[in-house]
Amino acid sequence: MAANLLTSVQDAVKREYDYIVVGGGTAGLVVATRLSEDPSVSVLLLEAGRANLNEDSLTMSGTFGKNFFNPDFEWGFMTVPQKHSNDNAFYWPRGKGLGGSSSINFYVFTHPPASDIDAIEKLGNPGWNWETYLRYSRKSERFTPPDAKEAEAERLHYDPAHHGTDGPISTCYPPLRTGWDNLYQDALGNLGLPPANDSTQGDGNASWMATCSVNPKTNRRSYAVEYLEQAGTRKNLHVVVSSPVTRVLFKDEKSATGDVVASGVEFVHDEKTYTARAKKEVILSAGALKTPQILEFSGVGNPEVLTKIGVQPKINLPSVGENTTAPPPELKEPEKYNTLDPITDEAVLKEQLQLYSKEHKGLFLLSMLGVGTGSLARLSPDGAALTAAQEARIRATPAESWRPGVAEQYQLQLDKLSTNAASLEVVSMPVYLSRPNPPAPGKKYFTTVSVLNHPWSRGTIHATSPDPLAPPAFDPHYFEDEFDLQNMVELVKFTRRLAKTSPLSEIISREHNPGPEVQTDEEIVAWVKQFTGSIAHTSGTCSMLPRNKGGVVDPRLKVYGTHNLRVVDLSVLPLHIGAPTQTYVYALAEQASEIIKGVI
Template identity: 75%
Template sequence: MAERFLRSVHDAVSREYDYIIVGGGTAGLVVATRLSEDPTVSVLVLEAGRANLNDDSITMPGTFGKNFFQPDYEWGFMTVPQKHSSDTAFYWPRGKGLGGSSCINFYVFAQPPASDIDAIEKLGNPGWNWETYMRYSRKSERFTPPSAQEAAAERLHFNPAHHGTDGPISSCYAPLRAGWDYLYQDTLGNLGLPPTKDSVLGDGNGAWMATCSVNPDTKRRSTSVEYLHQASARENLHVVVSSPVTRVLFKDEKSAAGDVVASGVEFVHEGKTYTARANREVILSSGTLKSPQILEFSGIGNPEVLAEIGVKPKFDLPGVGENVQEHIFTNLAFELKNPEKYNTQEPMADEAVLKEQLGLYNSGNKSLFLLSFLGLGSGSVDRLSPQGAALISSHVARIRATSADTWKPGVAEQYALQVDKLNAGTASTAIVSMPIYTSRPNVPEPGKKYISIVAMLNHPWSRGTVHAVTPDPLAPPALDPHYYQDDFDMQTMIELTKFVRRLGKTAPLGDIIAREHNPGPEVQTDEELIAWIKQYTNSIAHTSGTCSMLPRDKGGVVDPRLKVYGTHNLRVVDLSILPLHIGAPTQVYVYGMAEQASDIIKGVI
């Protein structure tokens, strides 16, 4: 790939740009590519991490988690100790470098239910609905369907109307399968979640085979860097890496409407501080964890938070850094009988096998590097557990009996929609099979193979915060998701984990399982299960909400045009704007959201 867009700090500070985009991650590169389609405008992207272009540890499929805890690729964030999780601090991986988290994710490419997207509009955001979203989501995707023979043999049901054909991001069904996928589907069906031919529409209940963001021709993983391929020859797009932005700068005079006017940003490169100037807009695309921190150091946020870090307020906006919602999961592992029948990644822990599989991959043959997740299921807790209906009834009664003043602004409206979802039987959980061992605390035994099954909360009720807590803008913010503060989250996780245990004992999947490896036979009572959950809960790195698109008096940070309240020309475009979480991995949503945001910025809609 030509790298003409990569520029020096001198380029960034020696001229004025029309648009400055803070962050070259999943959303930022979409916006940069679309804005620079107009040759009359100039666009600067400032990325905190390295370029990391053409890096095999990113572009090669099957490198799940390889770059976790690697400072050249991700931030290494940790939460504060969680009060309702035995004071455990949890690791929150987030991508750092061009492509952001799309370079370190597990590239599941699945759409959320339509009702989850329509909920965004119901919270006060005209135009942010399913119909509009799908138009933009298709624009981002280049789907390669399976052959009719393969689709029939593997039960790969899909609706072509829900896929794009000429977008930058490649998607397909994984080139190599684990071998248990149809057994997994049938077992979910036997437990009340029958296969669905359309996982996109409706309430999300059912089992299906998911696509992944992989290019089936080159076998190379696809990330948001693929957008840069379209813009690689453009002179009007400049990208400067290793340059974290510390704050947005504003003019002394306000706009005619009385809003503060962004004039540029301050950033750091190799220990020195620089200023880049914008004559149209500044767009924050630094992600759910960094965008609110940059706003706070820019003087926009809760005055009490700003006082703690020594920042003079520009605009009182208490919603900044609030409304945090995260997909969380437990991960159960089961040892497989007859391991030679199945494809998993455990054998590549052996150097000789790793070398062999790498050779197969490089020569264009089937390799374990081509494995991806395929089997997914989702359901409401009353479909997964005999106690589910009673749990829902009790929780809904408690929510309805609680005064809205008990919660922070805007939460009551979100909870009302979540209650509607519960009563409608909308899937609040997800169950994902994985051909890779990521479970804890027991580790895989040499020579054996495992199926890992993730049990995930789609619509958490707990709400957390992300705030700057030190005067150093380069220090990490305090991440406090308030895991399990709402007990319904814990009760749901308990029942969901029990469901996965039943899944592992139910035919036909149970027929190929030798034993449960995690949590293991030593974890039996509810008390023991709760202790395991509190210690070994994981983040799926889908955090949303810190710059929610909501009315200002409901805790909002940006309006439906994505402008930060109180500002004339400052927007946020990343997952932080999502006000109510969706029941799906967030990669696909971010691409569609950023495409829609690009047309808003360009004035097309």
């Protein structure tokens, strides 16, 4: 059905649309679909990548990372060398094509803690709180509860009030489970993270079983393209693919309030440049890594950055591309039970692919299930002392030494530290995913993906080349704040303790990474700097904050100084949340759609 919405460039440039949405990823597809619910408005969606509709390798479940570095589906971004991480450049995968990152993500679908969502409102954004988040998250979700007997046996406990039942994104518990997740949860409980329904309550020091965005009827990925499917054959929504937008175009005259007025966008298709025209608004949803670049090429940003790429400044907004927060993970693994490792054997892979395509069964139904979150003080014997030292250091640093608005963000992070709220996450993954020691043939593993959810380092993403199609410079400043590194080191030690804690210890034969040769703090630091990777949740590059506090958009998601240009994607999240980010992006885009429609 969604294929009916595809339009040719020649048709699109002949018309004038009410709304142009830039980027057909997670947020963009929600916004375009919701706006076109009103048959009296016209919407054009421009996506840089291909349509990729009905692409088996995207919709098949259990294919974690399969499309990494595949230019048909993924951008292949790299950070600049990281000064505080041995000058390593980190791989930042992002989805390309309709569905964006929701088409390649690892489809864990969980809520952030309520306090993290309320923090967004506290930073100066009325209406962006847990209550509204939950309303819009429910609107996006179609949850299928587990069978009652199975739920009891496998502890698939949940709060029905936290799930929607008739939204476009299907969610469920992973259709196939590893068999060790109860043991994982018990071991986490023995280390101070007791079982809970989910991550939303209290200080977040807990463990739970995560749901995923998979359709339990088809056992396929459920992702943003479901929204387009809902749009069906609407005549007022046009989708043009393979057309990267290079800049927003503005009218010569300003609005009555003195703001610049967007009139459309410039985009490239088959190496030719075109213009698409908008009557009402332009909405940027190109993701946290690309939206700041489009703003900069449109003349919106820090004049110094713009001048270097040969762009005439229109709006002085130095916060574009700043406040980049990018949490890094660490990996480690034991052996046994249901995992995806056997598919590295050609014969098993063939058999499993057949099983999946014919009966929608087999190992590809596995997903991440057991999750634990905790504060540093809860996870490490040295955590309280390290936390106190960080609190003292931040309090002793004059607020003027940070960029505007960071002091307010740090205050909320300090509140989390002083109440011992969870900021670290350990997720069990049923496959070998770590470096440098390779897996042994014929064995099974699980990896503990360890995540720092509230990093203190702040980075930047800026255009540096005059070519708008060249990637910008991604610089997360990993480990610039030493506390981030200390957290990662303590996470490695915690993961080691977890593996030695009953009942999990009973099923583990040995640790492969970091491996026995990595023991002292210095050795762990070296391993972390060399072998950590990005969890792909970068946010904040066009933060929703007051303008004098580092804001790029206001609480109506409008770019400051503009009359009708908004940003709706993960760029606007001003302070990172303690969870993977897709659930948040769907809720954000649902709320944004109602704002744009004037419903709220």
